[in-house]
Amino acid sequence: ILNVEQSPQSLHVQEGDSTNFTCSFPSSNFYALHWYRWETAKSPEALFVMTLNGDEKKKGRISATLNTKEGYSYLYIKGSQPEDSATYLCAHNNAGNMLTFGGGTRLMVKP
Amino acid sequence: DAGVTQSPTHLIKTRGQQVTLRCSPKSGHDTVSWYQQALGQGPQFIFQYYEEEERQRGNFPDRFSGHQFPNYSSELNVNALLLGDSALYLCASSSTLYEQYFGPGTRLTVT
Numbered sequence: 690i691l692n693v694e695q696s697p698q699s700l701h702v703q704e705g706d707s708t709n710f711t712c713s714f715p716s717s718n719f720y721a722l723h724w725y726r727w728e729t730a731k732s733p734e735a736l737f738v739m740t741l742n743g744d745e746k747k748k749g750r751i752s753a754t755l756n757t758k759e760g761y762s763y764l765y766i767k768g769s770q771p772e773d774s775a776t777y778l779c780a781h782n783n784a785g786n787m788l789t790f791g792g793g794t795r796l797m798v799k800p
Numbered sequence: 801d802a803g804v805t806q807s808p809t810h811l812i813k814t815r816g817q818q819v820t821l822r823c824s825p826k827s828g829h830d831t832v833s834w835y836q837q838a839l840g841q842g843p844q845f846i847f848q849y850y851e852e853e854e855r856q857r858g859n860f861p862d863r864f865s866g867h868q869f870p871n872y873s874s875e876l877n878v879n880a881l882l883l884g885d886s887a888l889y890l891c892a893s894s895s896t897l898y899e900q901y902f903g904p905g906t907r908l909t910v911t
Contacts, residue, residue, distance in 0.1 A: 693842070721898060732803065733890070733902040740898070778842060786831065786897050787856050790842030 693781050695791035702769050703799050709765045710794040712779030716760035720784035724753055724764055727776045727793070736764075738782075769798045802827070804893050804903035812909045813881050821876045821906045825893030831855075832874040833900060834866060835890040843890055849874050878908075886910045 693714045702708050714722065721740045725733040737746040742757040750767045766773055776795045780788035805824045813819050825832050831850045835843035845858035849868035863879045872893075878885055886909050892900040 695842075723900070725902075730904070732904045735899065735901065738898045780842075782897070784897060786833065786894055786900065787845045787848060787858070788833075788835075788843075788892075788900060789845065790835075792840070792842045 693779065693789050693791040695777075695779055695794050697794060698792065699795040699797070701797045701799065704769060704771060706769050706798075707765065707767045708769055708796065709763050710777055710796075712762045712764070712791055714760050714762075714779075714781045714789075714791075716757055718783060719757045719760075719781070721782035722755055722757075722762050723780040723782060723788060724762070725778040725780070727778055728774075733778060736777075766796075769796070771798045771800050774798045804891055804901050806889075806891050806903040806906050808906060809904070810907045810909075812911060814911055815881055815883060817881050818877065818879045819881060819908060821878075821889050821891075821908070823874045823876070823891030823893075823903060825872050825874070825891075826901050829893035829895045829901070830872050831894045832868060832872065833892045833894070834874070834876045835892065836860075837888040837890060837905070838884075839887070846876065881910045883910050 724736040727733040739755040744755040753764045755762045776793045778793045780790045833848040834846040837843040847857040852868045865877045868874045888905045890905045891903045894900045
């Protein structure tokens with residue numbers, strides 16, 4: 690059974706703070722790691738798909754890194770804004786396109 | 801271009817009843833996956849359909865079944881509903897191994 694874990698479960702930050710979350714996964718049978726941003730009552734939005742050890746991806750103020758040898762990925766948000774408030778999900782892709790999700794990190798950014 | 805759509809948005813059923821949820825994939829996508837998200841947890845993979853056949857299945861009982869139509873749309877059926885089946889059901893569509901686009905989900909409440 691594949692176990693994907695995310696920490697912290699929830700996070701409260703002030704507007705302008707930078708923050709980061711962790712996703713850990715078993716390093717065996719790795720194919721890809723997905724990050725999603727999920728706002729309440731909306732569809733999960735794909736942020737990044739990462740496949741290679743050492744991958745770094747960036748989208749505006751959000752970036753992510755991947756370490757497949759030790760089984761972790763970090764998501765960074767620089768200068769958090771209230772509109773960044775959402776649940777951030779990571780998921781392991783087993784090459785069959787079956788995603789195994791972590792429990793998510795719920796971010797709340799206070800103005 | 802419409803993204804992934806799901807219907808209905810919300811549904812209330814009684815224990816023992818049967819329910820059918822529907823999903824239309826993003827244009828150009830031929831693979832549909834279904835996920836169940838219970839409160840406080842990450843989405844869990846139910847099954848995936850490709851070329852009108854179930855290609856992968858997660859750890860869900862046979863009460864959960866599905867179908868994919870020639871136009872790639874899909875249905876999720878749950879028989880003999882239990883209180884524990886109350887959850888958000890997400891549909892995701894894809895055309896490659898690296899992407900999955902999610903719909904907004906169907907909220908099922910079993911009373």
